[in-house]
Amino acid sequence: MWSARNIVAITAAFVAAFGVSARAYTAELNTANLVNNPQKAALNWMMNCQGCHGVDAQGSPNGAPPMPGVVGKFLQVDGGREYLARVPGVAISPISDDELADLLNWMLLRFACDDLPTNFKPYGAAEVSALRADVLITQAMRERESLLAILSTSDVKRKTSVKNTNAKAPSQYCGGAHGS
Numbered sequence: 574m575w576s577a578r579n580i581v582a583i584t585a586a587f588v589a590a591f592g593v594s595a596r597a598y599t600a601e602l603n604t605a606n607l608v609n610n611p612q613k614a615a616l617n618w619m620m621n622c623q624g625c626h627g628v629d630a631q632g633s634p635n636g637a638p639p640m641p642g643v644v645g646k647f648l649q650v651d652g653g654r655e656y657l658a659r660v661p662g663v664a665i666s667p668i669s670d671d672e673l674a675d676l677l678n679w680m681l682l683r684f685a686c687d688d689l690p691t692n693f694k695p696y697g698a699a700e701v702s703a704l705r706a707d708v709l710i711t712q713a714m715r716e717r718e719s720l721l722a723i724l725s726t727s728d729v730k731r732k733t734s735v736k737n738t739n740a741k742a743p744s745q746y747c748g749g750a751h752g753s
Protein backbone atom coordinates (compact mmCIF):
# COMPACT_ATOMS: atom_id res chain seq x y z
CA MET A 574 0.00 0.00 0.00
CA TRP A 575 1.13 3.52 -0.73
CA SER A 576 0.96 5.61 2.35
CA ALA A 577 0.15 9.28 2.18
CA ARG A 578 3.67 9.86 3.43
CA ASN A 579 5.23 7.97 0.54
CA ILE A 580 3.15 9.89 -1.93
CA VAL A 581 4.24 13.18 -0.40
CA ALA A 582 7.87 12.04 -0.58
CA ILE A 583 7.54 10.97 -4.21
CA THR A 584 5.83 14.21 -5.14
CA ALA A 585 8.61 16.14 -3.44
CA ALA A 586 11.17 14.14 -5.43
CA PHE A 587 9.41 15.05 -8.68
CA VAL A 588 9.31 18.69 -7.76
CA ALA A 589 12.99 18.55 -6.89
CA ALA A 590 13.81 16.87 -10.20
CA PHE A 591 11.67 19.02 -12.45
CA GLY A 592 11.01 22.15 -10.49
CA VAL A 593 14.20 23.88 -11.51
CA SER A 594 13.59 23.57 -15.22
CA ALA A 595 9.91 24.41 -14.79
CA ARG A 596 11.06 27.66 -13.24
CA ALA A 597 13.57 28.22 -16.03
CA TYR A 598 10.78 28.00 -18.57
CA THR A 599 8.48 30.37 -16.76
CA ALA A 600 11.21 32.90 -16.07
CA GLU A 601 11.60 33.51 -19.80
CA LEU A 602 7.94 34.02 -20.46
CA ASN A 603 5.73 36.84 -19.48
CA THR A 604 2.58 34.83 -19.48
CA ALA A 605 0.49 37.91 -18.72
CA ASN A 606 -3.08 36.85 -18.04
CA LEU A 607 -3.04 34.06 -20.56
CA VAL A 608 -1.74 31.26 -18.36
CA ASN A 609 -3.08 30.78 -14.86
CA ASN A 610 -0.32 28.53 -13.57
CA PRO A 611 2.76 28.60 -15.82
CA GLN A 612 4.83 26.45 -13.51
CA LYS A 613 2.23 23.70 -13.47
CA ALA A 614 1.87 23.99 -17.25
CA ALA A 615 5.63 23.58 -17.70
CA LEU A 616 5.56 20.54 -15.44
CA ASN A 617 2.64 19.06 -17.38
CA TRP A 618 4.56 19.58 -20.61
CA MET A 619 7.52 17.68 -19.19
CA MET A 620 5.47 14.85 -17.79
CA ASN A 621 2.98 14.37 -20.62
CA CYS A 622 4.27 15.82 -23.87
CA GLN A 623 8.01 16.28 -23.91
CA GLY A 624 8.76 12.57 -24.37
CA CYS A 625 7.34 12.72 -27.90
CA HIS A 626 7.68 16.40 -28.72
CA GLY A 627 11.10 17.19 -27.25
CA VAL A 628 12.05 19.75 -24.67
CA ASP A 629 11.84 22.61 -27.17
CA ALA A 630 9.02 21.04 -29.19
CA GLN A 631 11.56 20.29 -31.89
CA GLY A 632 9.79 16.98 -32.60
CA SER A 633 11.17 13.48 -33.02
CA PRO A 634 12.10 11.52 -36.15
CA ASN A 635 9.04 9.72 -37.52
CA GLY A 636 7.09 11.02 -34.55
CA ALA A 637 5.78 14.35 -33.40
CA PRO A 638 6.22 17.19 -35.89
CA PRO A 639 8.29 20.25 -34.90
CA MET A 640 6.17 23.07 -33.47
CA PRO A 641 8.21 26.27 -33.81
CA GLY A 642 7.15 28.20 -36.88
CA VAL A 643 4.21 25.87 -37.47
CA VAL A 644 1.92 25.34 -34.53
CA GLY A 645 0.81 28.97 -34.16
CA LYS A 646 -0.16 29.14 -37.81
CA PHE A 647 -2.95 26.63 -37.28
CA LEU A 648 -4.76 29.38 -35.41
CA GLN A 649 -4.98 31.36 -38.63
CA VAL A 650 -7.15 28.85 -40.42
CA ASP A 651 -10.67 27.56 -39.80
CA GLY A 652 -10.55 24.30 -37.89
CA GLY A 653 -6.99 24.84 -36.70
CA ARG A 654 -7.85 25.99 -33.23
CA GLU A 655 -10.04 22.92 -32.85
CA TYR A 656 -7.36 20.64 -34.33
CA LEU A 657 -4.81 21.61 -31.66
CA ALA A 658 -7.11 20.37 -28.90
CA ARG A 659 -8.34 17.31 -30.78
CA VAL A 660 -5.02 15.61 -31.65
CA PRO A 661 -4.71 12.41 -29.60
CA GLY A 662 -1.66 13.48 -27.56
CA VAL A 663 -3.62 16.48 -26.33
CA ALA A 664 -7.15 15.11 -26.15
CA ILE A 665 -6.33 11.96 -24.21
CA SER A 666 -3.66 13.39 -21.94
CA PRO A 667 -4.41 12.47 -18.33
CA ILE A 668 -4.89 16.02 -17.06
CA SER A 669 -8.00 18.04 -16.28
CA ASP A 670 -9.69 20.38 -18.76
CA ASP A 671 -8.47 23.33 -16.73
CA GLU A 672 -4.87 22.22 -16.77
CA LEU A 673 -5.04 21.22 -20.43
CA ALA A 674 -6.37 24.65 -21.45
CA ASP A 675 -3.58 26.24 -19.45
CA LEU A 676 -1.03 23.89 -21.03
CA LEU A 677 -2.19 24.72 -24.58
CA ASN A 678 -1.97 28.45 -23.87
CA TRP A 679 1.46 28.02 -22.32
CA MET A 680 2.61 25.85 -25.24
CA LEU A 681 1.52 28.47 -27.78
CA LEU A 682 3.25 31.26 -25.91
CA ARG A 683 6.35 29.21 -25.42
CA PHE A 684 6.77 27.75 -28.91
CA ALA A 685 4.68 29.92 -31.21
CA CYS A 686 4.68 33.38 -29.78
CA ASP A 687 5.79 35.03 -33.02
CA ASP A 688 2.98 33.45 -34.98
CA LEU A 689 0.09 34.07 -32.63
CA PRO A 690 -2.69 36.11 -34.19
CA THR A 691 -2.95 39.55 -32.66
CA ASN A 692 -6.43 38.70 -31.46
CA PHE A 693 -5.35 35.42 -29.87
CA LYS A 694 -7.88 34.34 -27.30
CA PRO A 695 -6.67 31.82 -24.74
CA TYR A 696 -8.28 28.38 -24.64
CA GLY A 697 -10.78 27.92 -21.86
CA ALA A 698 -11.62 24.77 -19.87
CA ALA A 699 -15.16 24.41 -21.26
CA GLU A 700 -13.93 24.79 -24.83
CA VAL A 701 -11.17 22.23 -24.31
CA SER A 702 -13.60 19.86 -22.65
CA ALA A 703 -15.85 19.85 -25.73
CA LEU A 704 -12.98 19.59 -28.20
CA ARG A 705 -11.09 16.80 -26.49
CA ALA A 706 -14.27 14.71 -26.41
CA ASP A 707 -14.12 14.80 -30.21
CA VAL A 708 -10.66 13.25 -30.41
CA LEU A 709 -9.11 12.73 -33.86
CA ILE A 710 -8.52 9.03 -33.35
CA THR A 711 -7.38 8.02 -36.82
CA GLN A 712 -7.75 11.23 -38.80
CA ALA A 713 -5.16 13.47 -37.12
CA MET A 714 -2.59 13.28 -39.93
CA ARG A 715 -5.23 13.79 -42.63
CA GLU A 716 -6.69 16.78 -40.79
CA ARG A 717 -3.18 18.18 -40.30
CA GLU A 718 -2.37 17.85 -43.99
CA SER A 719 -5.57 19.50 -45.11
CA LEU A 720 -5.05 22.43 -42.72
CA LEU A 721 -1.47 22.84 -43.93
CA ALA A 722 -2.67 22.72 -47.53
CA ILE A 723 -5.10 25.57 -46.84
CA LEU A 724 -2.32 27.47 -45.07
CA SER A 725 -0.07 27.12 -48.09
CA THR A 726 -2.50 28.92 -50.38
CA SER A 727 -1.47 32.44 -51.26
CA ASP A 728 -4.46 34.04 -49.57
CA VAL A 729 -3.68 32.66 -46.15
CA LYS A 730 0.03 33.14 -46.67
CA ARG A 731 -0.47 36.83 -47.11
CA LYS A 732 -2.27 37.03 -43.80
CA THR A 733 0.07 34.79 -41.83
CA SER A 734 3.35 36.03 -43.25
CA VAL A 735 2.77 39.18 -41.28
CA LYS A 736 4.20 38.42 -37.89
CA ASN A 737 2.42 39.42 -34.77
CA THR A 738 2.07 43.10 -35.49
CA ASN A 739 0.49 44.10 -32.22
CA ALA A 740 3.23 46.32 -30.88
CA LYS A 741 2.48 45.24 -27.36
CA ALA A 742 2.34 41.55 -28.00
CA PRO A 743 6.01 40.51 -28.23
CA SER A 744 6.99 42.04 -24.93
CA GLN A 745 3.67 41.38 -23.31
CA TYR A 746 3.50 37.72 -24.26
CA CYS A 747 6.88 36.52 -25.45
CA GLY A 748 9.08 38.32 -22.96
CA GLY A 749 12.08 37.99 -25.26
CA ALA A 750 11.91 34.20 -25.00
CA HIS A 751 12.90 33.91 -28.64
CA GLY A 752 15.62 36.49 -28.62
CA SER A 753 14.40 38.50 -31.57
Ligand code: HEC
Nearest residue numbers: 621622625636637638644657660661662663666713714717
Ligand atom coordinates in the same frame (compact mmCIF):
# COMPACT_ATOMS: atom_id res chain seq x y z
C1 HEC B 1 2.95 9.45 -27.98
C2 HEC B 1 3.57 10.64 -28.50
C3 HEC B 1 2.90 11.98 -28.22
C4 HEC B 1 2.56 12.51 -26.99
C5 HEC B 1 2.73 11.88 -25.62
C6 HEC B 1 2.02 13.82 -27.26
N1 HEC B 1 2.02 14.05 -28.60
FE1 HEC B 1 1.40 15.77 -29.51
N2 HEC B 1 1.63 14.89 -31.32
C7 HEC B 1 2.20 13.66 -31.56
C8 HEC B 1 2.10 13.35 -32.99
C9 HEC B 1 2.60 12.08 -33.66
C10 HEC B 1 1.46 14.45 -33.59
C11 HEC B 1 1.08 14.62 -35.08
C12 HEC B 1 -0.41 14.40 -35.24
C13 HEC B 1 -0.81 12.98 -34.94
O1 HEC B 1 -0.52 12.09 -35.74
O2 HEC B 1 -1.36 12.76 -33.84
C14 HEC B 1 1.20 15.40 -32.52
C15 HEC B 1 0.60 16.62 -32.72
C16 HEC B 1 0.44 17.57 -31.74
C17 HEC B 1 -0.07 18.90 -31.97
C18 HEC B 1 -0.47 19.47 -33.32
C19 HEC B 1 0.77 20.12 -33.94
C20 HEC B 1 1.00 19.78 -35.38
O3 HEC B 1 1.96 20.34 -35.95
O4 HEC B 1 0.28 18.96 -35.97
C21 HEC B 1 -0.11 19.54 -30.78
C22 HEC B 1 -0.57 20.96 -30.50
C23 HEC B 1 0.37 18.60 -29.79
N3 HEC B 1 0.69 17.40 -30.42
C24 HEC B 1 0.48 18.88 -28.44
C25 HEC B 1 0.74 17.92 -27.49
C26 HEC B 1 0.66 18.15 -26.08
C27 HEC B 1 0.30 19.48 -25.45
C28 HEC B 1 0.93 16.97 -25.47
C29 HEC B 1 0.93 16.68 -23.99
C30 HEC B 1 -0.30 16.93 -23.28
C31 HEC B 1 1.21 16.00 -26.51
N4 HEC B 1 1.08 16.60 -27.72
C32 HEC B 1 1.56 14.68 -26.27
C33 HEC B 1 2.74 12.83 -30.61
C34 HEC B 1 2.55 12.97 -29.24
